[in-house]
Amino acid sequence: MLETHFQALLRRIPNDKATIDLQPLFFWLTMDFATDFLMGHSTRVLDHASSHAKEKQFVDDYLTCSTEIVRKMQLGPLQMFSINFAAMRARSRVFRYVDDFIDASLDQKDESESTNMGCNVLQCLSAVTTDRKQLRDQILHILVASRDTTACLLSNLFFVLAKKPHIYDKLRRGVVSIAGVEPATDHQLSSMEYLKWCVQESLRLHPVIPTNAREASRDTVLPYGGGEDGNSPLLIKKGSLVMYNIYAMHRDARIFGADPEEFVPERWDGLRPGWNYLPFNGGPRICIGQKFALLETYYLVSRMVQTFETMSAVDDSEWIELYALATTCRDGVKVSFTRPNHRQ
Known part of the structure; x- marks a missing residue:
């Protein structure tokens, strides 16, 4: 499933040396995959083939709701006096979009109680409860916990990697040495130590929930x-x-060593920070989408570095936070790529 959506992403990336902003592509990709996995029906906004107007409306409405949540958080107790009718209409459309798939899943369940419902999360949840509000709340909760964090993590990581070609090269060599140019298996991903260090360092330097x-x-x-x-x-x-x-x-030098403001994946060699490192929080309320987000990130990063031999930033701008539901790059991730055997 991930590979299908990754190939759709590749079709959006132009030829060698052309400038592309990866950030919106990552947000589209993670939405396409998350809706596919959760509801069995992808938004497919990366797909050029058809308009998918209903799906694109859902993505736009989801973003509107996310932005309104942040605004209300800023208002604190004063939020009760703020009414945003556009956001309320967007929320209603988001609910209706998800409810359609809930109805379909429950109808399918009624048709055949004895058969396995399939592999998407909604079908598994509908086998446990028929409470439509509960099903909708759970699907949207996992969507926020997995989609937003993954898109922001990918954007933050590639923003830094584009400015540090020596790290990108080391990461690429590490991935290729284990999986070659073929999509990695779960076992191979678990063996990619430097890949994990790069992801951990991105989550340390730019935690998506700060x-x-x-x-x-x-x-x-x-x-x-x-x-x-x-x-x-x-x-x-x-x-x-x-x-x-x-x-x-995450910037405590006593825990993470010298130069805590620098992106240094090697610092994770033997590092065990415990409760000093909380990219997904911890305890009984740890992020429900943590494993989902990390597996997706490991896979997509490995496929990106397999596909592109080099990646370069188009300017020397510094990372600046976009204040949103999850932390990401304010100015996007503008880069250029070269593929193997296509150097100019």
Whole structure:
């Protein structure tokens, strides 16, 4: 399934040395794959062959809703006084789009209770519950948790790799040495150590969810954080909201070594940061899409470096955050590629 959507991505990338912005392509690809995997029907916005007007409307509405969520987060308790009718209409269309597939899945389930429902997530969930709202909430939750994080991770990673050709070359050689030019198997991906280091370093330097919070379910005490020096125990009362800055945590030189602002995949050789590294958070509320997002990322990165011998940034601009539901590049990922045996 991933390979099918990757080939659609390749058809969008022009010939050698032409400039392309990878970021919108990554967002389209991850939406195409996620909807295929979750609902058994891909939005296929990468496909040139047909218009897919309904699917493209869904993608546009999804983006509108994501942008409105961020705006409401900024407003905090004042959000109750803000009404965005365009976002409300977009949300209704998103719900209807997903509900159509829920209805189809439940109808199929009713037709044959004894058969295996197939491999998409919605069919598996509909075997557990027929509550349409519950099914819609779960599908949209996994969509946000897997699609947005993966697209942002890919964009952030390739933004940096384009400016560090020596790292791109080392990554490519590592992937090709294990899988050659054929799509990697799950076992081969698990053997690509430098690939994992590059992904981990991107998530460290540019965590896609840079801040988060947890509400205390009971009275508790943090071992330090109180007192004038911040080293005394700190009482946390039940219901208190504890916020933490992952972006800052990931730049702690005491944990990650020298030059924490630099992209250095080799720092992960033997590094075990534990709770100091939380790209997907942790505990019982760890990101539900973590494994889905990482497998997709490993596969797509490996296929990109197999396909393109070199990748170059078209300018020397620095990475700047786009403030959105998940953190990504404000100015896109503008690069040029060369394929093997096509050097000029």
